Amino acid sequence: MYMRLRPLAATNLLFNSGAKSSSKQLFRGANSSRRLYVTRAPENNKRGEIDISSYPPERIRNFSIIAHIDHGKSTLADRLLEHTGVITKSGKNKQVLDKLKVERERGITVKAQSASMFYEHKGDQYLMNLIDTPGHVDFSYEVSRSLAACQGTILLVDAAQGIQAQTVANFYLAFGEGLEVIPMLNKVDLPTAEPERAAQQIESAFEIESDKILHISAKTGLGVDQVLPAVIEKTPPPLGSVDKPFKALLFDTWYDTYVGVVCLMAIKDGSIKRGDRIVSSHSGTKYEVAEVGIMHPEQTPTTLLQVGQVGYIVCNMKSIAEAHVGDTFYKDRHPVEPLPGFVPAKSMVFAGVFPIDAGEFDSLNESIQKLTLNDSSVSVHKETSAALGQGWRLGFLGTLHMDVFRQRLEEEYDANVLITSPTVPYQIKFTDGTIKFIQTPADFPDTHTLQDFVESTMEPYVSATILFPEKYLGCMLELCTTHRGEIHNHTYIDETRVMLKCELPMAEIVTDFYDKLKSKSQGFASFDYEESGYKTSDLVKMEVLLNGEAVDALAAVMHKSMVVTAGRDIAKRLKEVIRRQLFDIIIQTSANGKIVARETVKQLRKNVTAKCYGGDITRKMKLLNRQKEGKKRMKKIGKVELPQEAFLSIMTKSQS
Incomplete structure (x- = not known):
């Protein structure tokens, strides 16, 4: 019996769950004129739920794609979704999994997204769960959480650019998680591509034999048909048993206006379906499951989720505070040992x-x-x-x-x-041995406390990796040393590319370091870093005074060597954006109780002597003195209005 079903969002092509006992129902894709067939559970036809109960862990593969920025992660994800029929093949499919507006505008991935695909290999049906991850170092926490739900990962390298700094960082992140790494060279069809050189770099840096590296072009689809077979053969299936009590790891969440908090979970043991009651290990709160499903690539309900699968759960979680990424969930009255979860992200x-x-x-x-x-x-x-x-x-x-x-x-x-201007967390060690973390300039000790009660001030450092062509070696060394960096070593990864290792203060790289790096290397250098601890540093607090009153929002903590330059720069910028008043505005920057720079915004002055045509000079002096006294009184009670441009000007440093 055939019946018309409502179309699932963005689900346009044929897929088959492999359930022999299920009946096929007629289905028309949302954007397709062809008649398509979808295998559904017969007892849940009215709800439109897909039956994926016939996929044991042996026929499930959970994998991610990791790479440097702009090496083609999202493009490869688009081709895989087309290849498995999740979306229709068209030239308009670009960044399908980049669902945020900011991702499409900037052309980068900032949020890991998952998508489930159904794929037949050597006569068996497989459920492939793909997680597309960000490439920039600032979103490494997204990558680490995503890898916790995977058993393998595709390491994508641009054949034209070769290994970049974040390629190295992402490889060791996946290697540390114990994942199977599948190397692939992308963009091999470009005229500037050098796949042999890039393969040698991979072999040299990661000790992966070059003959095991796939050569593909995600844009044209060249070699993409070899990707999923390689993932199936090299990625181990997820561990766990459907007979054990239900256990799931919460690794992502988002808010839906209609159903509340949606939880994305990796099922480690057992199974879950609509109507079950689950419990949070973190809070002990009980929830009733309203819907389970997979991302295909939008939310698509299923009859259940079981061991090895990755999917979403709607459980009437209304409060945002209840969701804790890394939490373990289990069925009511069947407690389990909580999973390790994730190391909390450390804000830098x-x-x-x-x-x-x-x-x-x-x-x-x-x-x-x-x-x-x-x-x-x-x-x-x-x-x-x-x-x-x-x-x-x-x-x-x-x-x-x-x-x-x-x-x-x-x-x-x-x-x-x-x-406001970005700052990094500092440490203050007092003479009694206590250590205090400083997150805002307002918490920094005053001059008296620094002299009498503080033993040392410390700032965070990062261990940086910079990759660039050999001809920019001098410029990169100069850039690091001028930003108070300590050079450790530099090595050649091939005949023309250099890998530089150095330590830099975190405060130096949160401003314009990256812009200077790209400028001095003409865009060829790549940069990655990780925290390396705190080191003693001569820190001072610089304050901005307007007519003698400190403006706490403009205060900053910095190294003593930067105070004079930064103080003069801030004073000049403020002079340009602060509107003139009926009284003088004195702009000062100070550190350690000393004024390091001063600028004056001249007052608006009325020509009070314009009506005097000749006559005694004492009459003009009387009018000028009266105006002068009025200006003094106005200065005492007048307030300086700081426009938004004043704060923005402090944040934006001039390009060198």
Whole structure:
């Protein structure tokens, strides 16, 4: 018996779950004129649920794609979705899994996305769960969480560019997780491609034999038909048993206006279906499962989820605070040992976020909560500024992470926010042995405390890896040393490319270091870093004074050697953006109780002597003195209004 079913979003081609007992139901794709067939569970036809119960762990493969920025991860994901019939083949499929507006505008992946595919190999039907991951170092936490749900990963390398800094970082991240790494060279059809040289780099850096590397072109589809067979043969199936009590790892979440929190889970043991009651190991809260399903590539309900599979669960979780990434879920009255979870993300860049309109505080608070549910690597603490009012101190993994978060707030939630200059967390060691973490310049000790009670001040350092052509070696060495870097070594990965290892203060790379790196190398250098601990440093707090009053939102902590240059630069920038008043505005920057720079915004002055045509000079002096006294009184009670451009000008450093 045939019946018409409602089309599933973005599900356009044939797939077969392999369930012999299921009946085939007629289905028309949402964007296709062809008649297509989908295998569904007969007892749930009205709900449109797919039956995937016939896929044991031996016929499931969970894998991800990792690579450097712009090496073709999202393009390869598009071709695999086309190859397995999840989406129709057309020239318009670009970044299908990059669902955020900011990802499409910037052309980068900032959020890991999963998609399930059905694929036949040597007569057997396989369920392939693909996770497309970001490439930039600022989103490495997304990569690490995604790898926890996989058993293998495709390491994609651009045949024209070769190994880049984040290629190395991502390889060791996957290797450390114990995943099977499948190397592939992409863009081999480009005129500038050098697949032999790139293969030698992979063999030299990762000790992978060059004859085991697949050569593909994700854009044209060349060799893509070999990708999934390679994944099936080289990636081990997930471990676990369907007979054991249900156990699942929560590795991603997002908020839906209609159903609340949606949880993306990797099923480690047992099975789960609609109507079951599950319990959070973290909070002990019980939930009733309203829907389970897979991303195909949109949310597609299934009859159940079982061991080895990756899918979403809707369980009427209404409160954002209830979702904890890394949590273990089990069935009610069947407790299990919690999974290790994830190491919490350590914020490396902090910035204050304030609403431009104080009346939007509550709506912005709700928007930040929903967005941090989708990006659990952001830390949130409320703070109050005398200049900007109530706001939040947010912690990010890097400056790009901060900028993307701001853009998502503005585009997805229509928020109008002001973000202060980024700072890094410092450490203060007191003479009594206690250590205090400093996340805001306002918490930094004053001059008296520094002299009498502080033993040392410390700042975070990072271990950096820079890859670039040999001819830029001198420029890269100079760039690192001028940013207080310590060169460890440099090695040649082939005849023309150099890998430089060095240590840099984190504060140096959160501003304009990356821009200078690209500028001095004409765009050929790549950069990656990881935290390497704290080192003693001569730190001071620089304050900005307007008519003698400190503006806490413009204060900054920096190395002593940078105070004079930075102080003069900030004073000049503020002079350009602060509007003239009816009194003089004195702009000063100070450190350790000493003024290091001063600028003056001249007052607006009325020509009070214009009505005097000749006559005694004493009459003109009387008018001028009266005006002078009025200016003094106005200066005492007048307040300097700081426009938004003043804060933005401090954030944006001039390009060198």
